[in-house]
Amino acid sequence: MLLVLFILSILMFLIYHLIPNNRAYTEAKAEIQNNKSALKGKTPEEQEKMFEDRYHELQLQYGTDTKNMALLYLRWIGVAKNGLGYRNGLLQGNFGYSYELKMEVIEAVKDPMKNTIFINVIATILGLGITIPLGIFCSIRKGSKIDQAVQVLTIIGYSLPSFIICIVFIWIFCSLLGWFPPSGMKTPGSDYHGWQWFFDRMKYMALPLITMTFCSLGGMTRYVRASMIDSLSLDCIRTARAKGVKEKTVIYSHAWRNALIPIVTQVVGWFLGIFGGSLMFENIFGINGMGKMMIQALRTSDFDVVILLQLFYVFVALLGNLIIDIVYGLVDPRVRVDK
Helix, strand or coil, rough: HHHHHHHHHHHHHHHHHHHHCCCHHHHHHHHHHHCHHHCCCCCCHHHHHHHHHHHHHHHHHHHHCCHHHHHHHHHHCCCCCCCCCCHHHCCHHCEEEEEEEEECCCCCCCCHCCCCCCCCHHHHHHHHHHHHHHHHHHHHHCCHHHHHHHHHHHHHHHHHHHHHHHHHHHHHHHHHCCCCCCCCCCCCCCCCCCHHHHHHHHHHHHHHHHHHHHHHHHHHHHHHHHHHHHHHHHHHHHHHHCCCCCCCHHHHHHHHHHHHHHHHHHHHHHHHHHHHHHHHHHHHHHCCCCCHHHHHHHHHHHHHHHHHHHHHHHHHHHHHHHHHHHHHHCCHHHHHHCC
């Protein structure tokens, strides 16, 4: 994980520095232009000298006073000292500055990150709570009318683009039924607290959560069903039934444990996919999340915000792979690492 994170951080750093973005120059220019009292009575040469001095000072502060890419990278992550003799990088909590929002990036992403994590975790819990029982049910009653109906519905949900489902759900639940607001995160002009705030927030989050959960049902339901069908055809399952073991024990103890190995990989990858897919949902439903923030940052060339969000998604992906390995050992003792 550390090696992959190191390699990806280098790639993101190189891509980031290919983009024309000079924070020291931008800030020095803005300071000189806004400080009209200091410019009063100065000749153009003296004004240029003031700018150059301030520009050089900021370069030393931000560690961009050199063109050595290796040194710039080490300063960026906070290993090497900048021109003023101290470390000021990622390891020290310096994730950059958002010119668009006029604040440090780490402060700008706090609320959007909380919203994104909240809707993704809840959508994942709801999705698993529906797909796993439904997949098991369909595998047990393979070929029945209920199974066939579920397969038709899941393949339709799996095949339709997510943004089409979003539009259809907005039309049904907002335009026709009027149950939910179409976008936003709270009632305009409201200042609720406590339970009033919670219920108002959930009223606005309900439709995005319903849509995200529905979009995730198709693929996972079919995957659980297929995995369970394979497990139910194993010789050990036939043996357990021949011995007179209760059907519920056969399904949920023997078959389900064998079916979990491929499902674990799919579940964690599916969870990461929801994180990435929430970018579109947040923009359609007007949720102040990381996906919406990413689009806005790209449109306004707010690259410090972009690179931090990319680092977050890289971290989530690496953490997901670690969780897969750990869960493998919990699910199947045969793949545990020897002590």
